[in-house]
Amino acid sequence: MFVDMPLDQLRAYLPERREPVDFDAFWDRTLAEAREHDLNAVFEPYEADLALVDVADVTFAGFGGHPIKGWFIAPAGASGPLPCVTEFIGYGGGRGRPHDWLLWPAAGYATFVMDTRGQGGTWRSGDTPDPVGGNGAQIPGKLTQGVFDRDDYYYRRLYTDVVRAVEAARSHPLVDAGRVVVTGGSQGGGMALAAAALVPDLAYAFVNVPFMCDIRHAVEITDEDPYGELGRFCGIHRTRVEEIFATLGYFDGLHFAARARTPARFSVALRDGVTPPSTVFGAYNHYAGPKDITVWPFNGHEGGESQQALEQLRLARKILG
Helix, strand or coil: CCCCCCHHHHHHCCCCCCCCCCHHHHHHHHHHHHCCCCCCCEEEEECCCCCCEEEEEEEEECHHHCEEEEEEEEECCCCCCEEEEEEECCCCECCCCHHHCCHHHHCCCEEEEECCCCCCCCCECCCCCCCCCCCCCCCCCHHHCCCCCCCCCHHHHHHHHHHHHHHHHHHCCCEEEEEEEEEEECHHHHHHHHHHHHCCCCCEEEEECCCCCCHHHHHHHCCCCCHHHHHHHHHHCHHHHHHHHHHHCCCCHHHHHCCCCCCEEEEEECCCCCCCHHHHHHHHHHCCCCEEEEEECCCCCCCCHHHHHHHHHHHHHHHHC
8 A cells, every 4th residue: 555645745745854953063073083093994805706796805994993894896807997886785784795786896887885883684694793782693773772872873873884985985996986876775775865965075876765764754654663663662761752853863864865965866665664755755855966756656665676776777877977
């Protein structure tokens, strides 16, 4: 069934943004602290038994200087400079194996896949523990981790890792720093949206069925996880609800969208109960940069899947060559 407003109402939906007054100062301070640590991006050749691509096992310094893993994959023998697609992963998943990420290298681009700290215990394995709390082998439950304190909140670390991942990708000698694209779906879409705001000179952003947008509204209209985790948490900590949402205001995609200038293509599915359509359109309608959106009327959280990938490949060819 359709789970939200009719499409004509979604296209006009522009929720009020109640952002923290020090939103920009918070992120300026957070990224400045991260850059006090040497990025120290290391690309170790990795034997993936794949004849047509070259693979590197990546480690770079994310939030707090913590080591973050990733994959760098490029067409075998490429001399560069190459466009680079930086990929972010959905909730609960990790970087998996190199053969999980062959779409963009097969199209002739480099790809940089950022592992997700403390995740990888739900649907694809990960290799990056979160030294502040948790490890890559647990059921994630990250949405509420540290939510009583904006400085300790999990997504402060994760979104900082996102910015550092783009910096690490650009540091590779094969990469054309002016042709870096970010992409992801669900949590990865939210991460791509944050990157579009926090990294000012990206070539493009693919923001697919993004999570962490219009968060309070999302919790009020869906019980599906991950938002369901937050709803249950608020039910337990019933006297601290406003404190919880005050923290979340620093990480809501609505506020990143209002600051982003990167050209972007969003996607939304009208039967999506995980990231309800109004939360996606809320971010899209606030998005300040050049934008378009693909609507999948009869799909759920899977969105456009392979058809969407084809659309993005064709668009990337126009943008990146």
